[in-house]
Amino acid sequence: MHSWEAFGAGLAVVASIVSNLGVNIQKYSHLSEALRPTAARRPYIRCPVWWSGLALVVLGSLGDFAAFGFATQSLVAALGGGATLVANVVTAQRLNGERLDQTDVGGVLFVIAGVVIIACIAEPNVEYPLPELELRFVRTPFVVYITCVGVCAVSMLATIKGSVANRLKNQVDWSNKRQKKLLKQFDLRVQRLEQRLLDMEVKLLQVSTSASVLPVGLVDPPAMSTDLRELIDSTSAEDADVNGEAVVGKSTSRVPYYYAVCSGIVGAMTVLLAKCSAITIALTLKGDNQFKYGLTYIFLGGMFVCILVQTHFLNMATSSGDIMTVFPIFQACWITFSVVGGAVFYQNDNEPISTTDKVFYPVALLAIALGVGLLVQRSSSSVEAEAGRSCIGNGRMKLSTSDDDRDLLLSADASVYSPLLLAGAHEDDGPHQSV
Template identity: 20%
Template sequence: MSETRDFYIGLGLATSSSVLIGSSFIVKKKALQALSVRAGQGGYGYLRDPLWWLGMTMMASGECINFAAYAFAPATMVTPLGALSVLVSAVLASRMLGEKLNILGKIGCLVCLLGSTVVVLHAPKEQNLNTLAELSEKLHDPGFVIYAFVVVVTVVVLIFYLEPRYGQKNPLVYVTVTGAIGSLTVMACKGLGVVIKQTLQGDNQLTNWLSWMLLVSVAFCISVQMIYLNKALDVFNTSVVTPILYVVFTSCVILASAILFKEWGGLPPDDIAGVLCGFFTVVSGIFLLQAFKDMSISMNNLARVKKDAPALPQCNGNYVSVPTAAYEERVELVDVKHNSFSSAPDSTMYKNGHRS
């Protein structure tokens, strides 16, 4: 009975977290739209806007509630429910911000969410971490050091080289910075959780230098995340930013956790196949979302395009009759044999430039 109760408590917390986080994107976007100097151009006026701080508070509350959900329910249930924030933000963006998402974008969002869910469900679970000493030992592991180095180098390249050139054109620049740094934020937050847990149990860790290093890391990483998330929301549609951020962030967190906690060693073949399939599904979803985002495509105009498609050229002997858009009542006639052509009313036929 207790396990069932905890499961539903975790389910409620995870769902509430997703609603808060998804709604926070819309609230912050509304605040960013009112700026005179946009965040995408380096402005920080949103820091003086109460509406932006409301959105920030909603996001922080959602993250705290999501963290609490892991104490009651399995991670394989809580983490995929984070995808609900994508659906919430997409629905609210269409209602409150007037943003449009064509049918291929909607399919891309769905594919991204399905692929991410498959990855999360088949990914290895985190190893239990009980003491700060264990975390300190793991942080010195060469694999995690290399991962952290790659993340830092990637972020530096994105910020100083790619952002000035492509930041206003491609959302992946801002979102990759946010997601990659976010993976380090999660690792540091888990470390702080261990610090708090040990301290509450009577083993004071507040005098440990690593505790304060983790706190500084969390503050710095969250600051970078917020700056580039605001830029992404200011420049691009929420319905585009949210699913891509979900995919990038979730993938980076899974990879960082696997490296730091050494979880992949005992992964069975079916889970390995599931992770790979999920990854390529996510790639397909991102392609659908990005490649056709500027096209006006819906079920209605797809049916109309099929209905209004021009007829194929009609060939009659030496002549090809080709309807043209410029002359609704005229037909262009081409002499196939002699490569000569002229224009005439439908009732008139020409051959070699002479009326037949």
């Protein structure tokens, strides 16, 4: 390994640690937001803490981008991925309080072993001019690789779309929106009912005491209106919390893992485009201007688009799953697709694959696959049990409060009780004699 390649490898390690710290801060933002009432929760892009984590992620990405100018794509991806896995074990425990299981340790060790093997057999760094890069993008092996990657990403997204957890979440969101709409309509009916009662009292007072001044209390709506609206808001929030916890308790699918895989696939494309962009910038600095080609801007624009998509998928994964498991899966897919993509992209047609690559690349990828297999076995039974107990407890509390409040709600509903009847009298109880 040359001195500049060693510098690039060290820069990749530091950048990956900084980026992992940013991802864990974003996970902390997701956890903090989940503790807020459902009605007060915000999208992650509106949370200041999340943006501070994104700043570190961007800083780490810039470091990775600079590292691509000094070292090969496989070396940067392998060493950076291994360093961030070790950093994630420490940061996830300290910052987010996630436990470390034996399967997590074994999975991380297998992934790191595969990463070390890839780093040892990484090919030397070569800078190709832009016309040569353009020809490599249309080579048959790379076209086949891109097609397979696209099919894999689409299948993952289709699995997420059709998963039970996703359908349950959509049903709960629809139910909460419908409930809020009905409660707003109910609130309007209550206000109209109060106004009718107020008008009737005013008319009675005008008939009986036409010369007297009306009491001030009759000008404003009764205090019951404010109390009832507070009851409606609290009931809506409690129902939404219970429904959300029910989804967490029932959802045992692997949707966070699917999001992590999608993020890793898109991240591998980010690596390839970043490497090509770094090559064009390096050649331009050496005097060979590459910005006269339109493909250079496609590289840069595609890289930024892939970064945005990768960040979104990773946040979807970390917000719905444990970062101790989700992040290593993302890193494993990111490293695997980056290494395979780099090998396919930079392999020359007239050069046969060496025996070392034929042996050690499959061994490294197998070690990474075994590590991912151990990571997805992470037991979440205690988390589900806790969510179930919380859901049951909230359900019982909601049931008791709803029994106590039913009379208050029904007595204010004009469709159930008539304001002209005596207090506590139902319309179906038969005729009553007016007072």
